[in-house]
Amino acid sequence: MRHFFVEQTYHTARRLRGNENSLTTTWFWQVGIMAFICLGLASECLAASTRPKALTFYAVQGPTNPPNQTLTVSRTSSKTATLTASDNATWLTVSPATTSMTTSATLTVAVNTSELAAGTYNGTITVKIGTWYTKTVSVTLILSPATPPPPSPTSSATLTWDAVTGAPVSGYTVYVGEAPRLYTRTINVGTVTSSTVNSLTVGRTYYFAVTAYNSAGESPPSNEVSKSID
Numbered sequence: 001m002r003h004f005f006v007e008q009t010y011h012t013a014r015r016l017r018g019n020e021n022s023l024t025t026t027w028f029w030q031v032g033i034m035a036f037i038c039l040g041l042a043s044e045c046l047a048a049s050t051r052p053k054a055l056t057f058y059a060v061q062g063p064t065n066p067p068n069q070t071l072t073v074s075r076t077s078s079k080t081a082t083l084t085a086s087d088n089a090t091w092l093t094v095s096p097a098t099t100s101m102t103t104s105a106t107l108t109v110a111v112n113t114s115e116l117a118a119g120t121y122n123g124t125i126t127v128k129i130g131t132w133y134t135k136t137v138s139v140t141l142i143l144s145p146a147t148p149p150p151p152s153p154t155s156s157a158t159l160t161w162d163a164v165t166g167a168p169v170s171g172y173t174v175y176v177g178e179a180p181r182l183y184t185r186t187i188n189v190g191t192v193t194s195s196t197v198n199s200l201t202v203g204r205t206y207y208f209a210v211t212a213y214n215s216a217g218e219s220p221p222s223n224e225v226s227k228s229i230d
Contacts, residue, residue, distance in 0.1 A: 047076035089123030
């Protein structure tokens, strides 16, 4: 473009010697060419758009991310152009980062909430077509705190056993677990020979055994019984 302008100026200078009117005509012709080129680029810029103008994601803390959303980039020109997309947040991803387009292209926007605290997060996506079109799209993520699961219903089981004879007994201990001979709870019930075990989760099976103890120590466990809680 610069070379063309210099050449026209050179010829104008030569015509100046013979006819001043020729100078005026040539000068306005050059300006007209320049204005036409600039207006052409401007109309190309105005003919492109990105939709939607903003994105909002809603999510709850946990392992599941919200569904992806899309951005659609459109233009009236049918010439092939290079589209680039980038984001400015670690939790935000736009893809593809680079692609070719003619009249339209679709971008996928995803968020990752796995390491985020509850709150509102803001980011931006920048879309470019060649060197003449740039659009910024705001992205908002609203992350709600995880809702604790409702407590599991519980029930109880009542145990009875025979008293130990032939030796003094200071008391009995009830053992409770969810696998045979693997006990996770111990309950000292005193010298009684029955006990109700509470806080047993419905739908699970529990295993029970009883021991006696005195000043000399603790007896071996009794035979084991089990119960499915419903």
